[in-house]
Amino acid sequence: MPAPRPVVPGEVVPPAPAPPPAPPGQEPWLNPKAKKEKKSKAPGAGGGGGKARMALIGVGAFVALGAVAGAAAFFLTGSEKPEGGDTRQARIADDMFGLGPQSRFDTIEQAFNDAAVAGKTVVAAGTEYGGPRNRARFLTSADGGRTWTLGSVTADGGQPSGSAPKLVTGAAGAWLALGGSPERMLTWTSKDSRSWTEHAVAPGAFVKGDVVEQAARTADGWIAVGHTQAGRRPGPVVWRSNDGANWERLGDGKLSLPVQDGRPEQALHVVSGNGTLVMQGTVVVTKENKGKKSDVTVDGFWRSTDGGRIWDQVTVPQADGSAGLARGLAFDGGRFLVLRQNPRGGHGVLVASQDGGSWARADRITAPGNARFDRFTGGERGVAALATAGGRMLLFQNGGEGWRRTDLGKTAGRFVAAVTPTGTGTSLVAGAVKGPDRNFYLGLSDGSGQVQEIDLTKVPDAVNPDRTVRGLAAADGGRVLALGGTSGDAAVWYSADGATSWHRAGGNALGGPGRQLLLDAANAPAGWLAVGDDAGRALVATSQNGDNWQRVTDRLFIASKGVAVRTAAVTAGRRGYVVVGSATKNEQQSAIVWTSPDGRRWARSDTGDLRGVGGAWRWMADVASGPSGYLAVGAIADPAGERGRQSRPAVWVSGDGGRWSVQKLPVPQGATHGNLVRVAVRDSTAVALGAAFRADGSSMAFAVRSTDGGRSWTPAELPGQDPKGEVHGPALNVVATAKGFAAVGTSGKAADHDVRMWSSADGSSWQVTEPQGAGLSGSGAQQVLGLVESGGTVTGTGLTTSAAGDSTTLWRFPAP
Secondary structure, three states, rough: EEEEOOOOOOOOOOOOOOOOOOOOOOOOOOOOOOOEEEOOOOOOOOOOOOOOOOOOOOEEEEEEOOOOOOOEEEEEOOOOOOOOHHHEEEOOOOOOOOOOOOHHHHHHEEEEEEEEEEOOOOOOEEEEEEEOOOOEEEEEEEEOOOEEEEEEEEEOOOOOOOOOOEEEEEEEOOEEEEEEEEEEEEEEOOOOOOEEEEOOOOOOOOOOEEEEEEEEEEEOEHHHHHEEEEOOEEEEEEEEEEOOOOOOEOOOOOOOOOOOOEEEEEEEEEEEOEEEEEEEEEEEEEEEEOEEEEEEEEEEEEEEEOOOOOEEEEEOOOOOOOOOOOOOEEEEEOOOOEEEEOOOOEEEEEEOOOOOOOOOOEEEOOOOOOOOEEEEEEEEEEEEEEEEOEEEEEEEOOOOOOOOOEEEEOOOOOOEEEEEEEEEEEEEEEEEEEEOOOOEEEEEOOOOEEEEOHHHHOOOOOOOOOOOEEEEEEOOOOEEEEEEOOEEEEEEEEOOOOOOEEEEOEEEEOOOOOOEEEEEEEEEEEEEEEEEOEEEEEEOOOOOOOOOOEOOOOOHOOOOOOEEEEEEEEEEEEEEEEEEEEEEEEEEEEEEEEEEEOOOEEEEEEOOOHOOOOHHHHHHHEEEEEEEEEEEEEEEEOOOOOOOOOOOEEEEEEEEOOOOOEEEEEOOOOOOEEEEEEEEEOOEEEEEEEEEEEOOEEEEEOOOOOEEOOOEEEEEEOOOOOOOOOOOOOEEEEOOOOOOOEEEEEEEEEEEEEEEEEEEOOOOOOOOOOOOOOOOOOEEEEEEEEEEEEEOEEEEEEEEEEOOOEEEEEEEEEEO
């Protein structure tokens, strides 16, 4: 059976988004070959724009995304030989499920959002998302950016949230990052740049509509500046903190920024030096021309000597023909610097001040006439500026030896979040390479005109590979298949000895543009048939022995324009193969079934009780064969229900796989909606498992049982669950064994849960156990995704995740 379809309170399963356009050609700072090129992302294996800002109106561009799309496989194991004669074994099994050829782009997204330097210590802060778990990522270097290690992340009172840090700043012995959303503002603090603690900021300090632009270290703590779009008129905001965890908001009348004319609009940059803070922002001035009044945005600069409570306006003049708004603000260890620009000549002009009060022209950056400076940063090791000209990015750096220019290549295909000086004549470039997904990018420029890209796959645990094992299937004779994907391609691993040793299968059916993932397989006299997803399209493949696969290209699996077709599960019965899934068009979803006697000739059914009409959408998640024919489970909508809570558990029955009748089952008591995700048949008894959701968002696993071929169903209690409800959609699976049934789920919170197992001789009365061991229990999140019996032994594959990384698990135990 396949691993569970993601069990969430939502309703319609939308089509997968189209992959981003292919990346551009080679550039000096870009690794060659920007396709699914074969390059290991396993640990140890072989656009321009302004300063990245943190918008609190919604989640920013690199805030970690939502639910897990897939999961790495692993053997859930305790010790090799547990005490007390227990023959259950679970083990971390990354070594057993090989990654195969690795792609530079593998559907897991990584990006740096900011970087900062203090002395020789450099920190790059970013995110990893799109895999089993979203993570904040801090990489640190103690030698100016030449060698790197991954920092650890913990959280006050539990597991880290997975949200992305958007800004980072620091000084010797004190580092700060900020991220999150208006509803849950987060900060991260560190004393050594290597160990980080996440803090949830108390409500009220940051409110919806706030945008944090930059932060800096002060003599007694931290300061952050930005602006708000809340209320009737936007305005600047300043936040102060002594410890980085507790914040005071200065705005809405608590912040006074004097101006000679007009009104302050935004605070954009803040730097600290020589016991003084200097802030750059904008001021809106109303001007009149020929009797018509209009608002004009001009520079605003302010200075504070008391940590940001009281501010005085200062004037930073234009120079050398510069005009317009300043391009950036920095402190180079001795002076405050403002970068201005001559719009006609393209060159940059630096205006400097020792105390932040008196300013004068200081230097010039010679640049092409069409250059536009986008970013300007500095520190005690120099200053750096980023400009775009003619569709290319140019880096200018000065560590005291004069200005040097480096061509970073075309702006397309990459995102630069930060440039920062790291030493005499060197600067760090941080961001992401963009293609079918985004990958971390760090480059070090030494001013010679070249950028040395840092290979982060050689930094232990910095880059988690895409490895997903979603389903298991078995055939007579002890042959077992594990199905999933790696590096964006579908994958099959096969075992000829009852799941003891594993080998990766080959063939031409498992790769392609976008992401491919296999979910389920079944064996019949004609051989193996596997189904899954091909970038939002149906993926069907065949193999005689499970070791070499060919794709099925029958037109009945090809969706018409505007329709997304998904294949979810497959079974084999006396009439051949039966594949179930769904078709979605304009949020109207229908169940769909394909049948074949031999895997070559196909028929499709999508009418009658399979078709969603009048808002009564429906989908199938699993299918099983039995003495009476076929059973499929999933969900059907109640159009009268509240949107988002319309799903009801559904069962379909068919004698031949072509004609189906549906039955909608009630949700368990106390639940508002639910669905069924797995079904297993043993002799004349069928058991289906599902998830039901309460109004508060918590969930519970539930089971139903039938002994008459699926015509009638009775509920069966699954004991041991928290009566207040779990706070995540549990991973659920059930398998028929020689002695009865075995089922698995999870217990605990969303980012911190363990495996739970139920067993039953008849599907009516269930016993619960909470297995212990690596991949089954402990810190982080554990779940079993695939479950199958072969030769009296139950095998489970699953996933264990933590703030550090992911591992696959294999769990083998005697059938209960």
